[in-house]
Structure formats: C-alpha cells, structure tokens
Amino acid sequence: MILNADQRDAVAELVNIAFSRTAAALSDLTGNRVELSVPDVATYAISDLEPALHKFVHGDVATVHQIFGGPVSGDAFLVLDIDGATKLVGLLTDADAPTRQMGASDREVLAEVGNILLNACLGVFGDLLHVRLTFAVPRLEVESLSSMIASLLVERQEVRHALLVGTRFVIRASDVTGCLVLVLGVTSLEKFIAAVETWAERSVTGTGDGR
Amino acid sequence: MATILVVDDSNLSRKTSRRMLEAGGHRVRDVADGMSALEQYALDRPDVVLLDVTMADLNGLEVLRQLREIDPAARVVMATADVQSSTREMALAAGAAGYVTKPLNDAALLAAVGAALKGIAS
Numbered sequence: 001m002i003l004n005a006d007q008r009d010a011v012a013e014l015v016n017i018a019f020s021r022t023a024a025a026l027s028d029l030t031g032n033r034v035e036l037s038v039p040d041v042a043t044y045a046i047s048d049l050e051p052a053l054h055k056f057v058h059g060d061v062a063t064v065h066q067i068f069g070g071p072v073s074g075d076a077f078l079v080l081d082i083d084g085a086t087k088l089v090g091l092l093t094d095a096d097a098p099t100r101q102m103g104a105s106d107r108e109v110l111a112e113v114g115n116i117l118l119n120a121c122l123g124v125f126g127d128l129l130h131v132r133l134t135f136a137v138p139r140l141e142v143e144s145l146s147s148m149i150a151s152l153l154v155e156r157q158e159v160r161h162a163l164l165v166g167t168r169f170v171i172r173a174s175d176v177t178g179c180l181v182l183v184l185g186v187t188s189l190e191k192f193i194a195a196v197e198t199w200a201e202r203s204v205t206g207t208g209d210g211r
Numbered sequence: 212m213a214t215i216l217v218v219d220d221s222n223l224s225r226k227t228s229r230r231m232l233e234a235g236g237h238r239v240r241d242v243a244d245g246m247s248a249l250e251q252y253a254l255d256r257p258d259v260v261l262l263d264v265t266m267a268d269l270n271g272l273e274v275l276r277q278l279r280e281i282d283p284a285a286r287v288v289m290a291t292a293d294v295q296s297s298t299r300e301m302a303l304a305a306g307a308a309g310y311v312t313k314p315l316n317d318a319a320l321l322a323a324v325g326a327a328l329k330g331i332a333s
Contacts, residue, residue: 009221009223010223012221013223013224013313016221016265016292016313017292017314019292020291020292020293020294020313021292021294023293023295024293024294024295027295027297033295033297034295036293037265037267038220038265038266038267128314200223203223203226203227203314203315204223204226204227204230205230206230206231206234206317
C-alpha cells in the first residue's frame with residue numbers, strides 16, 4: 001500500500017506530534033534535552049523492510065516489541081542499533097563507559113524505556129485518532145536485523161505491511177538513531193489510514209479541535 | 212486584522228493554522244520552510260510569524276534567531292509538538308513572543324497571537 005501525498009503528510013504530522021511526546025518522555029527519563037530530527041515516514045511490504053531499515057540501523061539491533069490490540073491492531077517495534085541502545089542505557093544508568101555487552105539489568109532498563117517510549121507514541125495515536133488501543137507486556141530482543149525481519153515473516157495468515165518511522169534522537173551530544181516500526185495487517189492499516197484522514201479533516205475543517 | 216506568516220513544513224499544519232487564524236479575522240500567508248520564511252518576512256514584514264520548530268534544513272529556533280537579526284522587533288510565536296520545557300525556554304530566551312503546542316487549539320493559538328500583537332509574552 002502506497003500512501004498518497006496527503007496521507008503521507010497527515011501521517012507525518014501525526015508522527016511528529018507523537019514522537020515529540022516520545023522525545024519529551026525520553027528527556028524526562030534521562031534528565032537531558034533531546035533533539036529530534038524530522039521523522040521519515042513510509043510504508044513497506046514486510047519483504048522490503050530490511051533494506052529500508054538499513055537507512056537507520058545496521059548489524060545487531062535491540063528491539064522492544066509491543067503487541068497492541070483494539071480496532072487497529074498489530075505489532076510495534078522500537079528498533080535501536082546496539083551502540084545506540086548501550087548509549088541510551090548508559091545515559092539512564094549514569095554508566096561512565098557503557099559496553100556493548102548487555103547484562104540482565106541493562107536489558108531490564110531498555111525494556112522499560114522501550115515500554116515508556118512506545119506507550120508515549122502509541123498513546124498519542126490512540127488519543128488523536130479516537131481509537132482505544134490495548135497493550136501487551138513488551139519484550140526485548142537483541143538479535144540481527146535479518147532475524148528480526150524473519151520473525152515477522154513466519155506464522156502470519158494475513159498480508160501485512162510495515163509503517164516505518166525513522167528518526168534520530170540526539171541526547172547530550174550522543175547520537176541515538178532509532179526507528180519505530182508498526183506492522184499492521186491490511187485491514188488494520190486501512191483503518192489506521194482512514195482514522196488519520198478523519199483526524200486531518202477534523203483539524204482542517206475545525207469540526208472538533210483535532211484531538 | 213493582522214497579517215500572520217505561517218511557517219510549517221506540514222501541509223496539514225499550515226491548512227489548520229490558516230483556518231484557525233482566518234476564523235479569528237487575520238490575514239494569512241504561509242510558507243513551508245525556514246529559508247522561504249526569511250525571504251517572505253523581508254518582503255512583507257507580517258505582524259506576527261507563527262513558526263514550527265522541527266523542520267528539515269533550517270529548524271525553527273535558527274529561523275527565529277535569524278528573523279530577530281533581520282528585525283529585532285519581530286513578533287514570533289512558536290507552534291510545535293515539542294513539549295520539552297527546555298525548548299520553550301530556549302525559544303523564549305531567543306526572543307519568541309509566544310509558544311503554543313500541537314495539536315493546535317483555536318483558542319490557545321488566537322490568544323497567543325493576540326498577546327504577541329499586544330506585546331505580551333505568552
């Protein structure tokens with residue numbers, strides 16, 4: 001499914017609002033100002049996702065995976081490369097020299113951060129789109145990008161698409177590049193796009209305040 | 212009636228801001244990037260600039276700084292989804308006359324623009 005220009009603009013603005021809240025949550029957690037680049041938004045077939053993700057992350061990745069349900073249901077992933085993930089854990093734990101080896105406590109910290117960030121982002125989607133979402137407990141995986149993609153390709157009965165939102169967080173002079181991937185079935189993606197269009201229409205026409 | 216220059220890289224945001232400001236009786240010009248904003252400001256000298264923060268190439272805080280160099284009396288209201296207090300503080304320290312957060316709300320936007328026109332920080 002390819003977004004038309006108006007759909008892409010509306011999704012980008014929704015994502016901008018959601019990611020700004022996410023950055024604020026990250027700023028609160030780290031106690032540092034967070035600079036956010038303009039998010040890059042596109043949809044992909046799952047089979048085309050890996051090359052698209054290479055724009056943001058390489059090699060092994062740390063992913064926080066959250067399944068969400070409701071009228072729009074799917075899988076949300078916060079994907080960070082290992083360097084970014086360890087930097088982030090280092091900032092949160094005040095480690096002087098974070099290492100790439102992630103121990104149990106580091107994983108716990110990262111899973112909790114991912115949970116907060118994904119909820120901040122998806123919560124804005126739910127609020128603005130007037131869609132009630134429910135969340136499962138998030139799961140952290142440290143694996144290769146290929147393994148992550150492979151896990152998306154198995155045991156699925158419906159054609160699914162990925163809405164990829166990439167951005168770069170800069171925290172206290174540390175670049176943490178990451179992206180959010182929403183994997184949705186065709187039906188959920190169509191509902192999501194329809195909800196975004198309704199929100200955009202409300203915003204432009206003033207029928208409601210866009211909230 | 213005042214002339215407001217809306218600067219935002221989102222077409223949706225520009226349309227939303229235009230609708231709200233025109234309903235408030237203002238005349239609106241809009242541009243999609245920081246460089247165009249600087250050019251348009253120099254040409255038109257609008258009464259107030261409504262300026263997004265997160266934009267590619269030239270971000271809103273840099274545009275604010277350059278606008279204030281062109282015209283130290285420029286009245287600029289920042290309109291952004293960035294709710295970090297540090298961003299608000301940086302914008303106000305750089306001379307912004309107001310700060311509203313997205314999603315925009317008619318009353319809050321018109322109040323911030325009204326306050327900027329009266330020279331009251333909001």
